[in-house]
Amino acid sequence: MTTTTQATHQISFARRGIAVAVLAFTAAATIGAAPAMAADAAYPSKPITMIVPYPPGGSNDVFARQIAKEIGDILKQPIIVDNRPGASGNTGTAFVTKAAPDGYTLVAVSSSMTTNAGVQPKMPFDPVKNLAPIAMFAKGPMVVAVNNDFPASNPTELVKAIKANPGKFNYATSGTGSVNHMATEYLRSMIPGFDIAHVPYKGQGPAVTDVIGNQVQMLVSSGPSILPMIRNGKLKAVGITSLKPSPIAPDLTPMATAVPGYEFDLWWGMLAPAGTPANIVNALNKAVNQALAKPEIKEQFLREGAIVTPITPAQFGDVIKTDVERWKKLAKERNIVAD
CATH class of the missing domain: 3.40.190.150 (Bordetella uptake gene, domain 1)
Structure with a gap:
């Protein structure tokens, strides 16, 4: 075999080697990518x-x-x-x-x-x-409730009674920084002269008990935790914290009727x-x-x-x-x- 012929064969073999290597690399890349694509398309593939x-x-x-x-x-x-x-x-x-x-x-x-x-x-x-x-x-909205002896039955009367008696009434919460504390302070921040003192409790139960007993006069609470007390006559509802009437308690008047723009909705979700x-x-x-x-x-x-x-x-x-x-x-x- 001549030197020229040998060189030609070497080049041919080299080219084949490159082609095989490229095919092998492409196949490996495809195989490697397949599980990721499958896992992506198959979500979820195991319990969450x-x-x-x-x-x-x-x-x-x-x-x-x-x-x-x-x-x-x-x-x-x-x-x-x-x-x-x-x-x-x-x-x-x-x-x-x-x-x-x-x-x-x-x-x-x-x-x-x-x-x-x-x-x-x-x-x-x-x-x-x-x-x-x-x-x-x-x-879901919260409900504004008061003791049965409190001189108000709707949002307008509530605001009027508290502004007419600065420092006389208290409101209960399940703790400083709790949702019902923030809901009430947000309400206070929107009403000049709405002077009512905060009494924090360690939990919702004791707070509700003391509002019923008139040790504290007002409480803003979630509907499920307070509506049973209202329906059995132990507490009086004066309003609801949604901007508009809610199917949660369609008979209750929004606080926004007396405090324009006031809205405090609870929400639940997934992240x-x-x-x-x-x-x-x-x-x-x-x-x-x-x-x-x-x-x-x-x-x-x-x-x-x-x-x-x-x-x-x-x-x-x-x-x-x-x-x-x-x-x-x-x-x-x-x-x-x-x-």
């Missing part, structure tokens, strides 16, 4: 954990379990509800902020997360930066660790909103004092951001710091 940062039995737990069952059926994977209470909901929520942003660890929170951010200077996480909004479950991919966020949002469209879910939530509220992740994020800013501003103006 939903953290409830409160004890069992409360509204957060009830709503989370209702939604978990529904979206588990929709997504064809079980949703495991795990209660991790502590630090007014901060313990369980902080745990989720440190989880992998893969859609398999979620948290069911309420609007108390944003009031916490307003009154706690050293929150273990940032509700806006460290969490990805998924979906809001529902919203994930920041950085969770958009396709997973959207898949979960779609599943939650599909569940909320069921008549039986609407009825169940309504019985618990909430109205289902299907919105987009971006809209939910706006609610959280607006609330955090509002409660930080109010806490600074009213000098409110959590115990």
Whole structure:
């Protein structure tokens, strides 16, 4: 074989080697990419954990379990509800902020997360930066209740009675910086001369007891926790904190009729660790909103004092951001710091 012929064969073999190498690399890349694509398309491919940062039995737990069952059926994977209470909901929520942003660890929170951010200077996480909004479950107003002997039966009479008797009346809350404390202080901030003193309690139960006994005259509370006392005649409702009349208590007048613009709605929803991919966020949002469209879910939530509220992740994020800013501003103006 001539030198020229040998050189030609060497070049030919080299080219074949390059072609084989390119094919091998392409195949490897394709094989390597396939699991990622499959996992992406197949979400969820294993059980999901939903953290409830409160004890069992409360509204957060009830709503989370209702939604978990529904979206588990929709997504064809079980949703495991795990209660991790502590630090007014901060313990369980902080745990989720440190989880992998893969859609398999979620948290069911309420609007108390944003009031916490307003009154706690050293929150273990940032509700806006460290969490990805998924979906809001529902919203619900609070009820303004007074002792039966209080000289008011509607919002206008309440404002008039308190302004006419500065410093005479007190209002109860379940603690400094609690949701009902912030709701009442927000009301006070909108009414010049609304002079009523704060009496914090360690929990809702003792606060309600003392309003019934007239040791304290007023309380702003969630509908489910206070409406039974109103219906059995132990307390008197004077108004509701939604901007408009609510199906939660259609016979109650909004406080906004006497205090224009006043609105304080509780809300419940689901979030994930920041950085969770958009396709997973959207898949979960779609599943939650599909569940909320069921008549039986609407009825169940309504019985618990909430109205289902299907919105987009971006809209939910706006609610959280607006609330955090509002409660930080109010806490600074009213000098409110959590115990």
